[in-house]
Amino acid sequence: MQKNVDVLIVGGGPTGMALALELATQGASFRIIDKATERSPYSRALVVQPRTLELFNRHAGSGIEDLVAAGKRAAGATMCVSGKKVVDIDVDSVKIPGTKYPFSMTITQNETEHWLEKALAKHSVQVEMGVEAKDIAQDADGVTVTTSTKDGVEEEIRAKYVVGADGAHSVVRHAAKNLTFDGDAYPQEFICADTFMESKLPGGRAYMCLGNGAFIVLPLKDGRVRLVVSRPNQDTSRAPKLEDFEEFMQEIFPGGGSLHDPTWVTHFRLHHRCVNNFRDGRLFVAGDASNIHSPAGGQSLNSGIQDSINLGWKLAAVLRGEKPDSFLDTYHTERHRIAQFLLNNTDKAFTYVTSTNPIYLFLRNNILPWVLPLVATNKSRLLKQFQFISQLRVRYRHSDIVGTADGFYGPIKGGDRAVDGGLKTPQGEIWMLDLLTPTNHHLMLFSGSGDNYATEADLNGSEALFLNNTKTAAKVHQIFSEGRNAEAEYVDVEGALHKAFGFTDPGYVLIRPDGYIAHIGPLTAIEEATRWL
Template structure:
């Protein structure tokens, strides 16, 4: 009987992200997928800023940027007339290296993930299915079958993670309930070449009228077209939405002529036509003993907002380091319970938010549709004329505002009142090394370990190098898996440390006085406080929770 620590079931972006995390954590694992080859279809199109930040820990995300292009906003149309634009340019996004959504087909994202995983000498086993999954108090026994060779094997693992989509075999093997309901609408999409088009190719286009049409730019002069069919009558009559008929090119051409703005061009040579039906559901728990679910295995929803793939990958980033720490004996098993506590509320919020967005865009009530089309040209300019509102919207959709405040494994020291709290995302910024190189803070906080940022403070009384050494000596007595980064004000310096350019990071973290930030391996703040509360950090780290 073969043995590894973790079996990942599902080799899509979520499973691949978890494989990268476990590779970084030096955890033994196998990753399987039932498909003999990867799909060559575009599928999910948007990689959000927070996902890019976390992917950047495994290899330069700039390689992925070159395979797509930045989205700079959205144009909205009603009855073929422009109702307004939403610009994402010139916003206050200085705390991220990726202040934009990246439009890139999913197959390109998966190729990038394959390349990152190959650096660890790992790859997906195909076509392999988990025929039986049985857990007990000591581990999980899994019967695997290779559908190409017909060979079977029995695998014994400590944990199994289901990243295998809406029909997850792992979820079915455990005591998970998948609560929710189907959407009555049917989603219809097509990837088309478009000739003689003058439409802007750096933004999303949303067209409202007698129907709803969303247009996403692709490379090589192509566009993704998405519309919906109201299947509520079919759902009432048959208990399901009929899916027999596939969309045709002529139907898309008629829709394009009716809904697309002037200068849209001519559709031809589709590379993908599809009709699919979705649900909005969330698992009642993300952990059942030694079984976990992530990505679409844990929650499914409307594609509105480009959240699904990103949410799944961030599930993996959250779970990976916790598995590593528990398997190495550095933390108690209870740390794994915080995966559900931290990520399930995120999944529920995504389902609720995308439901509202989807309902606004697609509700077919004729009175609502008339009011929406009439009022949108008046309301949209008011909503988008504020750069602050646009930046807040971009941060939300980019998943930069996700936090784990209130989690049992984060802490804000008493007396600290800065803008960042325990559980918040690690805000990025520029630092200068002693050799004069400019680096990004997040790039320093990579690898399997936690990092401790020691801020010298600004103004009168900043810490000196020898004072830093005293705090580090205290730390060394209680912990051996934290890397320390000293950050001085721009006006100060320190051997082997970093200078804060223009004091931006001190301000970003509220460090007018000397302070510290403990950074988790998933680039979230584990603990934050003033230096005079350093003993609270030591107590937190010695509590066995982190």
């Protein structure tokens, strides 16, 4: 193993492996270690969101279809109050537009880890299991890390940067002298089980049942369900039993039911905390090492993966000498605000579901049966909530390294996620984001959908102007409205992408390696994009 590397990743879970995949694709030298000697078959992380699938899809040949096939898509969600069904929300009735993956899916963390391991193996990379970081000391030129195996064999590794993806008790965060992890624990204890469930209500759906506590059901791939229960006066002096879930089920789940053949029964407490900075010199934190929050909305695993993808291409750019070290400060600028937003919103949702205040419970349980049906019929409000949960609305407009050309007033701005849509090609129909790769910026040149459209010669001229004035690796794609160029390689299906970006006139979108927009504007402002890079 290399004693000197560009990056040492401490933590071999989904966050650490996602970063490893980014760095491997970028050609950086790194090692990834994890103190666990083997993967745990149990996991609290269960949901993979559409944005995570979009970002994994950037890795051609990664087998993203295998990950999708391993997941379970709920047919819908049912809300229940005081043992009575209040409203059904079917997935097909609120379909998220502008994405190849308009669904959230449940999949166990070990299955997600298995997929990431296979993706890394294609780069001849594997996590060094059973290797613990014992001492971490940074100086002006790098970081020295002393590691130890389960057999007590020590090794000294020298790295330019160290990333802690090692969870809530991160040794990397503890080694940093300027990082705090402020927050607190929730007062409730939760019990959790993976089991088979029999009831009169349809299977394959998610259920949220509220009353004197909360009883949440999430469908898994093999017919099992994940149960998460918050119950007042739960006996915390002993380990939970399946009977505890079954007893509460009779009270709060419509029609009751039975449980059998559990594969996992456990209890846990939750925290809500966030670091003051995602960086301290040459040390970085990501995922649960940087922020932990309630599981409301299934955000945690996905947020950690987005941390890694945001940091990965920036580390690679600095290591290649394309950007100064200060460029890495934008990792904190962009991701810390997202972490705080998630923390605040999941905390509100979590408190709403799990509060034990008797007055609050009385009001909630009596008002919800009237309010929920009204909310469920408001498709635009539901869609907005689904887009938030899906992480498709994550954006970095406040960042110093994104921008929007002067005079451009389209709905999409610099820092936003690049929206997706269908493209006709000579080989068949694809999605625009299928063109993205994790190693390059991508410049999308749009012909425009109005009378003032650009010809192929116009787009060729803009492409040459851009490429001749930037040293940053970029791929260029020309996208025409239907009927504008019979020989075009990419044609915007029904003009959906032109409409989404606001390109009645010709325009451009410069997309970063992480799938977010670096710069956007009319084609006449293409020189602004070159200056931006």
